[in-house]
Amino acid sequence: MLAAYILLIAIVSLLTTRATPEIWGYYMVEGGGNFPITHWENVIGRSRSADINIPLNIVSNNHALLIRRDEDKWMIKDLGSKNGTKVNGFDLDPQKRYIIGPGDQIDMGGVIATITPPSIEETRNNRFMRRLDKEPVHPWKILLAITVFQILTIVQLVIGMGEEMTASALLSIVLLCAVMWAYVMFFHATGRRGFEMEMIAFFLSTINLAVTASSDPGIVLKEFIAILLGLALLIFMCIFMQDLNRTRRIKPVLIGLSIVALLINLIFGTAKYGATNWIRVGAITVQPSELVKLAFILIGAGALEELYDRKNTVVYALFSLFCLGCLAMMSDFGTALIFFATYLVVSFLRSGDISRFALTAVAAGAMGLIVLRFKPYIASRFDAWGHVWEPEFMDDLGYQQTRTMSFGAGGGMLGLGAGNGSLKYVGASNTDLVFGFVMEEWGFIIAVLLVLCIATLSVFAVMHIVAGRSTFYTILACSAATMFLVQTMLNVFGAIDLFPLTGVTFPFVSTGGTSLMTSWAMLAYFKAADMRRNAGLGAGREE
Amino acid sequence: MRKQEKRAVICLIMALMLVAGLGIFGYRLVKHGGEWATFYGNTQIYTDGAINRGTVTDRNGVELLSCTPEGFDYTDDYELRVATVHAVGDPLGNVSTGAITVFRSQLIGYDLLNGTYDASANGKKIALTIDANANRAAYEALAGRTGTVGVYNWKTGEIVCMVSTPGFDPAYEEETVDDGEPIYFNNFLSGLITPGSTFKLVTSAAVIDKMDNRDSFTYDCDGINQIGDTKESRLIDVSAHGEVDFREALAQSCNGAFGALTREVGAKAMKEYTEKAGLTKPIDVDGIETAAGVFDFPDNDDIRLSWAGIGQAGDMVNPCAMMVYMGAIANGGEAVQPTLIKSATFLKDITGGKSLGRYLDQDTAGELRSMMKNNVVENYGEGNFPGLDIYAKSGTAEGESYQPDAWFVGFTDSEESPYAFVVWVKGGGYGAQAAAPIANRVLQTLGSGGE
Numbered sequence: 001m002l003a004a005y006i007l008l009i010a011i012v013s014l015l016t017t018r019a020t021p022e023i024w025g026y027y028m029v030e031g032g033g034n035f036p037i038t039h040w041e042n043v044i045g046r047s048r049s050a051d052i053n054i055p056l057n058i059v060s061n062n063h064a065l066l067i068r069r070d071e072d073k074w075m076i077k078d079l080g081s082k083n084g085t086k087v088n089g090f091d092l093d094p095q096k097r098y099i100i101g102p103g104d105q106i107d108m109g110g111v112i113a114t115i116t117p118p119s120i121e122e123t124r125n126n127r128f129m130r131r132l133d134k135e136p137v138h139p140w141k142i143l144l145a146i147t148v149f150q151i152l153t154i155v156q157l158v159i160g161m162g163e164e165m166t167a168s169a170l171l172s173i174v175l176l177c178a179v180m181w182a183y184v185m186f187f188h189a190t191g192r193r194g195f196e197m198e199m200i201a202f203f204l205s206t207i208n209l210a211v212t213a214s215s216d217p218g219i220v221l222k223e224f225i226a227i228l229l230g231l232a233l234l235i236f237m238c239i240f241m242q243d244l245n246r247t248r249r250i251k252p253v254l255i256g257l258s259i260v261a262l263l264i265n266l267i268f269g270t271a272k273y274g275a276t277n278w279i280r281v282g283a284i285t286v287q288p289s290e291l292v293k294l295a296f297i298l299i300g301a302g303a304l305e306e307l308y309d310r311k312n313t314v315v316y317a318l319f320s321l322f323c324l325g326c327l328a329m330m331s332d333f334g335t336a337l338i339f340f341a342t343y344l345v346v347s348f349l350r351s352g353d354i355s356r357f358a359l360t361a362v363a364a365g366a367m368g369l370i371v372l373r374f375k376p377y378i379a380s381r382f383d384a385w386g387h388v389w390e391p392e393f394m395d396d397l398g399y400q401q402t403r404t405m406s407f408g409a410g411g412g413m414l415g416l417g418a419g420n421g422s423l424k425y426v427g428a429s430n431t432d433l434v435f436g437f438v439m440e441e442w443g444f445i446i447a448v449l450l451v452l453c454i455a456t457l458s459v460f461a462v463m464h465i466v467a468g469r470s471t472f473y474t475i476l477a478c479s480a481a482t483m484f485l486v487q488t489m490l491n492v493f494g495a496i497d498l499f500p501l502t503g504v505t506f507p508f509v510s511t512g513g514t515s516l517m518t519s520w521a522m523l524a525y526f527k528a529a530d531m532r533r534n535a536g537l538g539a540g541r542e543e
Numbered sequence: 544m545r546k547q548e549k550r551a552v553i554c555l556i557m558a559l560m561l562v563a564g565l566g567i568f569g570y571r572l573v574k575h576g577g578e579w580a581t582f583y584g585n586t587q588i589y590t591d592g593a594i595n596r597g598t599v600t601d602r603n604g605v606e607l608l609s610c611t612p613e614g615f616d617y618t619d620d621y622e623l624r625v626a627t628v629h630a631v632g633d634p635l636g637n638v639s640t641g642a643i644t645v646f647r648s649q650l651i652g653y654d655l656l657n658g659t660y661d662a663s664a665n666g667k668k669i670a671l672t673i674d675a676n677a678n679r680a681a682y683e684a685l686a687g688r689t690g691t692v693g694v695y696n697w698k699t700g701e702i703v704c705m706v707s708t709p710g711f712d713p714a715y716e717e718e719t720v721d722d723g724e725p726i727y728f729n730n731f732l733s734g735l736i737t738p739g740s741t742f743k744l745v746t747s748a749a750v751i752d753k754m755d756n757r758d759s760f761t762y763d764c765d766g767i768n769q770i771g772d773t774k775e776s777r778l779i780d781v782s783a784h785g786e787v788d789f790r791e792a793l794a795q796s797c798n799g800a801f802g803a804l805t806r807e808v809g810a811k812a813m814k815e816y817t818e819k820a821g822l823t824k825p826i827d828v829d830g831i832e833t834a835a836g837v838f839d840f841p842d843n844d845d846i847r848l849s850w851a852g853i854g855q856a857g858d859m860v861n862p863c864a865m866m867v868y869m870g871a872i873a874n875g876g877e878a879v880q881p882t883l884i885k886s887a888t889f890l891k892d893i894t895g896g897k898s899l900g901r902y903l904d905q906d907t908a909g910e911l912r913s914m915m916k917n918n919v920v921e922n923y924g925e926g927n928f929p930g931l932d933i934y935a936k937s938g939t940a941e942g943e944s945y946q947p948d949a950w951f952v953g954f955t956d957s958e959e960s961p962y963a964f965v966v967w968v969k970g971g972g973y974g975a976q977a978a979a980p981i982a983n984r985v986l987q988t989l990g991s992g993g994e
Contacts, residue, residue, distance in 0.1 A: 405579045452562070489564065
């Protein structure tokens with residue numbers, strides 16, 4: 001019940017708050033009208049979906065880009081329009097950037113306009129409006145609820161497991177609680193608001209520790225350290241991504257690092273459950289493909305300007321192909337599918353081209369069939385798909401799924417209690433089958449809420465990009481959401497036989513250090529898109 | 544930017560897919576959760592493949608079986624174990640009609656809210672409707688012969704006695720020697736047996752409804768009753784009954800007369816009344832389906848039709864279905880669904896069990912009842928059933944054995960004991976002699992509330 005309360009507050013808060021767009025200036029057309037500029041990146045054109053829509057035939061569909069640079073500096077770039085663009089009578093070279101300011105005369109085939117900054121009064125009004133926005137909920141109540149939940153978890157684990165429970169496992173949960181308070185108190189003190197996403201992540205992480213404690217108490221501390229690292233990475237990334245240009249410049253470096261990481265994995269990787277996606281460094285095992293996920297999202301994102309740059313798109317496509325190839329060679333088809341789905345969504349966001357979207361999907365489907373032909377062990381999973389309860393598969397290829405459903409159903413709506421489950425004796429129960437694990441020990445209601453949390457994060461991302469500043473952040477949030485969603489679908493639906501079992505992790509909840517850390521770091525992409533007042537970690541405070 | 548914002552809807556679509564998938568699973572969970580949770584792979588409730596919690600008792604709370612993590616703990620009474628094995632079930636799950644198998648999810652105590660969570664870890668207690676003493680009495684009375692005894696309350700539908708032999712001792716199942724006898728088979732629920740003369744109660748129903756001139760019907764029985772040229776076309780009787788009317792024909796169980804009556808009402812009516820009597824369809828007994836009877840009434844073969852009308856030829860009846868038909872006659876034509884689990888409420892005692900619909904018109908049932916009483920008075924002797932208001936029909940069927948199979952079916956009618964019963968003894972010989980005493984002994988046990 002407590003868990004339901006926590007999650008519902010956070011979910012409702014994320015879904016009901018909404019940011020008012022800010023107005024950065026006006027695009028005043030002579031004798032035409034006054035267009036407010038609500039984004040940092042704008043397309044000027046005749047197309048109805050253009051941000052500044054000038055419905056005159058003389059203007060091309062996507063005529064030019066207008067991008068905010070500074071308080072009163074704007075960058076303009078002609079997109080190869082038919083009638084060209086002039087600034088103060090000077091013909092602009094297409095595809096070249098020019099800096100302009102308020103008062104400069106922009107001429108698009110005879111449509112003359114100037115940019116004017118918003119008046120001081122307007123700016124003040126705007127600030128006022130934003131202050132009227134519904135404040136994100138105060139974190140204290142939820143924090144307290146999660147803390148109580150954590151205490152109850154510890155009590156249940158001690159009752160359920162008795163002697164088998166280790167001190168370090170319980171200590172990890174206590175430490176997680178301390179870190180949670182420290183994190184929120186620190187950022188609250190520095191004026192930040194809106195911690196729902198972190199609250200959700202802390203809650204999911206608590207379940208992660210409980211699941212791990214129940215199945216393998218010895219490695220709970222490791223999981224906790226992964227959370228810490230993930231949190232640190234999250235804070236670092238939020239601050240780093242504050243500067244859009246800096247973030248864009250890091251892309252080539254990330255491409256290089258990702259390639260190296262995947263190659264190392266291919267050469268030195270060790271196999272686990274059929275997929276060779278692990279490398280061992282001393283006592284630690286790392287899953288490089290998880291880390292590459294982070295880079296993959298960043299590399300796919302682009303500012304509006306880059307989206308009109310063919311070279312940028314080609315580089316992304318080639319990089320995606322490389323990643324997919326490596327993952328296929330590692331036999332990690334679940335992760336490959338996640339990458340591919342993310343690639344599809346990102347290229348759709350970039351180009352909006354549905355036919356290409358469909359074509360790529362069909363081509364991939366054909367490739368998939370070829371893979372099935374040559375990898376019989378993958379094909380055999382498809383045989384069992386949808387038939388796991390048939391005697392032929394029940395104790396064989398459908399073993400994990402039937403156990404997931406059987407033990408999961410045994411948990412009912414309310415669960416048997418942390419530490420009391422038996423699914424833990426089935427292989428990969430705390431990773432691939434974690435949905436059933438949670439169903440058995442925590443009940444169906446909480447298991448559903450976990451999935452709804454992931455769904456909420458993505459819905460939130462979509463709702464808040466309306467006030468986004470750059471397509472860069474929009475794409476970041478959407479592809480992070482896609483990754484979470486696809487991963488959750490593959491994990492949950494695979495375990496309950498709606499999809500073939502592919503063996504991917506449930507974000508935050510599945511046991512596994514690298515995956516957990518990546519999930520946390522991935523939050524940075526949502527935080528970067530959070531345009532509510534003072535919600536971002538990196539942004540300076542607004543008075 | 545606006546374009547990208549619009550395209551972001553794709554994320555919403557995926558989120559919807561995720562929620563929709565969860566919805567599908569939720570639906571499946573509600574529908575199949577019980578099956579899933581009670582699947583033998585669930586080690587919470589199975590130890591070495593055997594269910595480890597739950598208790599089965601008889602209707603009076605006599606413990607028949609308790610399931611523990613150490614194994615199955617049956618009652619100490621050997622005779623009771625064997626007498627109830629087909630109702631309770633066996634450790635290896637060979638008996639498909641056993642409570643362990645059929646009522647598994649109730650035993651485990653699964654429900655959607657709590658799953659298999661069980662604070663006491665002892666599982667639930669299921670009270671069967673059977674009476675341990677009645678079962679023991681029936682088992683003793685069958686005295687080692689193959690057969691079955693079924694008794695149920697035709698008002699509430701509760702099966703108070705269900706014994707099938709040969710049985711076996713479930714506590715020592717591993718040591719049971721399989722000598723080819725179908726020991727795991729429940730004759731009462733799953734058997735299909737030649738009904739013999741008991742089927743004349745179905746033919747009689749058709750005669751009552753279809754022959755308005757039945758009161759003037761007479762037949763002169765010479766004991767051989769040749770109706771064709773061949774040896775097979777004789778409807779031989781034990782003795783020559785002489786001239787009998789309809790009522791007398793049933794009391795004497797005259798094959799010759801019933802052959803003539805069958806030909807009179809015709810194949811179509813015979814088929815209709817067999818179906819109306821519920822003998823051709825399976826009956827649902829708390830999830831166990833009884834076997835469906837098989838009958839054939841050819842309209843172009845008088846000899847075969849005559850044999851079918853007296854319960855021979857290819858006729859096959861399920862004992863439970865026959866018992867329910869007896870209940871329908873007792874209950875004024877309306878049949879009540881039999882049940883094996885005692886319901887916790889007293890409501891059933893007042894409102895009666897679930898109806899299976901009307902098998903017979905009230906008047907038809909009334910006439911049959913009177914004729915069945917006449918059978919007892921004229922033929923079986925009321926003195927053989929002291930203290931019982933009993934209505935019955937015997938049967939002597941040419942079955943697989945050298946000796947004919949003995950049947951005794953019918954009902955009693957009193958406020959405390961409204962019981963319909965069926966007794967079948969394979970190779971038992973003459974029906975009234977072999978099977979009637981068994982029925983009497985069980986009914987006496989039930990009436991006295993135990994021996």
